[in-house]
Amino acid sequence: MRLLFFLLISLNIWAVGFLQPDEAFKPKISMIDPSTIGIEIELGDQIYIYADKLKIEDVDPKDGIDFASITMADAVKHEGESVYESSPAVRIGLSKSSDITGEQTLKVKLSYQGCSAAGLCYEPMETLLDITVDADKLSKRSTSGSSILKAPAVERASLEATPPKAAVKTSETDQIAQVIQGGSLWFIILSFFGFGLLLALTPCVFPMIPIISSVILAQGKGMGAKRAFFLSLVYVLSMAVAYTIAGVLAGLFGANLQAAFQTPWVITLFALIFVLLALSMFDVYELQIPNFIQSRLSKMGSQRSGVIGIAIMGFLSALIVGPCVAAPLAGALIYIGQTGDALLGGVALFSLSIGMGIPLLIVGTTSGKFMPKPGMWMDIIKAVFGVMLLGIAIWMIGRVLDENTTLLLWGGLAIFVAINMNALEPLGEHPSWSSRANVKALGFMVLLYGISLLIGGMAGAKNPLHPLDPFLPNKEATVSVAQNQHKTFEKITSIEELDAILAENKGKKVMVDFYADWCSACKELEEKTFSNEAVKSAMDNYVLVQVDLTANDEAARAISSKYGIFGPPAILFFDENGERIKSADIIGFKTSDEFLKHLGEI
Template identity: 50%
Template sequence: PMKGAETTIVKPAAVVVNSAPSNTPTNAPTNTPTIELNETDKIAALLQQDNIFWVLASFFGFGLLLSLTPCVFPMIPILSGIIVGHKGEVTTRKALVMSIVFVLAMSVTYSIAGVLAGYFGENLQVLFQTPWILVVFALIFVALAFSMFGYYEIQLPTGLQNKIAKISNKQEGGHLIGVAIMGFLSALIVGPCVAPPLAGALIYIGQTGDAMLGGLSLFVMSLGMGAPLLAIGAGVSKLPKAGGWMDNIKYVFGILMLAVAIWLLDRIISPVVSLALWATLFSFSPIAMGVLNSLTNTPTPWQRIFKAIGLLVLAYGILLWGLVARGGGDMLAPLSGYGASTQSEQVHVKFEKIKSNADLDRILLRAKANNQIVMLDFYADWCISCKELERFVFSNDKVVDTMKNHIALQADVTANDEIDKALMARFNIIGPPAILFFNNGVEKRSQRIVGEINAQGYLEHFNKAQ
């Protein structure tokens, strides 16, 4: 974009207007130039179109794409575990109804939280990322896991069950209420992800006050995110219900529940403790499932396959214990560093930490005097996507080399205090991850990154910001 089109804060209503900058030469073409928009502003502009069907269809498609992100993956064992752990026979119809209730509860929660965030500038999901809430919810998943293992059954007191039975035949309504509560809590606590569609909708709501269209778009987007869950929930109901096979399936989902608990605690515990927990899960679980037991004289092909998978998982768990012994490492590359005479130093972008608007303004002045590009990364410990950026983008060799002669800032907004909120509000940021680029002391808004991106995409944005 042209220099005259740059602004520090651009409202969506202004973004969609194609206005020529004031310093346009008199001999310039008469065609009005179009301001380049970032993904978030494009979505905010999309909401201002008159074709509501196209708007909602687009947001449903956004939701389907978001269903492939780490924000939705933990929902799979949660919903599957609810269906598998249900007492009595679960038909495909009943499993589908339970899945629909779960997804609807999740969608309504996202919509309400989004509308509130758009109106008040406060991301409701961030409020649920405090350590005590994460610990309590992780303990709930641990309790559900041990219930799957058969140590006990989790059920309501008899008196409360009888009351619910009077309200709804065969306790169906009471059970669906529990499913809806899990969908509600999962949306708030398990998957607090900020992506361009969400950010665009919240900016639109905040600037226009149109909570109806903004909330409806978020609801449809959430339905798209939950669409694969419906298929998975119906598929789980097809699993055999009798015999040792079903017990093994319940054990697997119990292990997945433990994985969700560790995934939640990852946001508040040290990397070494996290590695130790994952190593424990991957090494103990196969042993508990009987992977070291001898096969029968005539094992079936499936028994051989499951034993082989179990041995691979156990081997991976042992490799993770090696990382724990070394004091840490990348669990996705547990063999990295072995066999080298000297352990190579891991490259990473060197960040300057900032906290307030005053910190940022001071560094922007310095960068302007030195003709340097400034990159500002919004980060939080509970933000899973932020950690993905740390691992795959800010540790990339090309990214590190590119940033050597420029300034990389990082604002840790984990505390979400008033200073953090003021810094995010300055740029209409609803929460991490978000990456901003500044040239000559002014944000290049068209190159703003919201959500996850790979190293190549980051470099493309950086080069355009110069």
């Protein structure tokens, strides 16, 4: 995901025509006279530098050469800010504070930040410049009362002028927030639309695919591609509106509206809705709007009869089915929270949601285009979507139930599917090996798997991929479980608990994982990333802490607010002094390779 993020930014920079940082800013240093050096920054076309961000510092104030004076050209006003639209032409008068002689190497640190008039602001940058100075030609003076800018002493090295680089490494989330702050409106829309496309197949969005397919299928006969596209668009727009409203509220007030919908009774109610939808797919009953509502809708227009229900389903799906946070979403929320600009942040969130909804729009439209004629095929497709809806219901209710009970439900669903595939029925005298025999064989395997899930669940198994672990010899079971489990985290729920852990572990690095049972990406992190052997070895260097946000109570909201967490998954890192390493924050899911690379960069 990180690689795709930077690729998208690069493509946008290329497409809009923005200069790369080393093209936009070209600093150089030269001797104006024996006691004066000059620093120029050659600016690219339509590039300017903020006056208050320009700083010149002596890297080593102990080298015997001091800055006696610093002068530069006057700044101009640009949109209310003092800027340099051409090189600031810095002039630095030199003197010496000790009896040094001969040629000396003076090292100067130049810090600055600039923007493009086309609508992009670059990150703060710094570069080291060095120049040879003849100390014999400098006058000696006292440094008392001097207004010289000095930087803390650093390790001296023979550094040549280097290209600009980021002064402070920023997290991926902050970089995305800067995209909104510094970009033009269309640049923001295109960028966040691209981010949405990248997030479209994450665990937060994928469960919506069978939902929109079954909703379109449930509309019945006469469903063409045009009608299916319209209904899919209603679903996607409703989902986008929900994400936007939830995001703006979270950015303005720090309240996670999605988390508020993760209470047990809401999840249970929505899971029950999916069960009812599934039963209608199996023709247990015909799901339709009550007659008194239908009569009113018919007065408004028959075409609107299914629109309201689909709009409600799309709105609620965004809040209940996919409540997890990714870096682009968190970046937009940070921008809204810091600036209060809910309009621009809302536009970014809406563009992100539309990008996430494009695959749903395609799936929904094709569901109508390729809908088979009434008959056996229609019954089979409806049954498939019915099973998928039951699976989503189990997946959702699993946030409330324990893992053993959830395993029993999955086992029951597998047996139900196997029976409907005629796994226990005889083949007959003349079976068709291309259809019935193959289906029966597959059904029999599903039946065996379902039985193993039931038996394993009753015996205390938790992993659906290893339902018979409780019956294996202890040694083998231990190995099997160990290969699929992550390292143990100390679970906490409050600020006080985390503060105590940080105080107790001075001298050690601490990794804090913000987790919730209702967050699908959090579980994916545990199952795919934290369980990786290389990742487990790398995490030996950290004290592991997990903040459980499942309850979404006052304590959970307080600790989320303190650290600027808008929702899980999020991982923070603290150094040996208990200070947060802000640039190391992780928001959203990371693969094991991405996570290992990130640990290596901290």
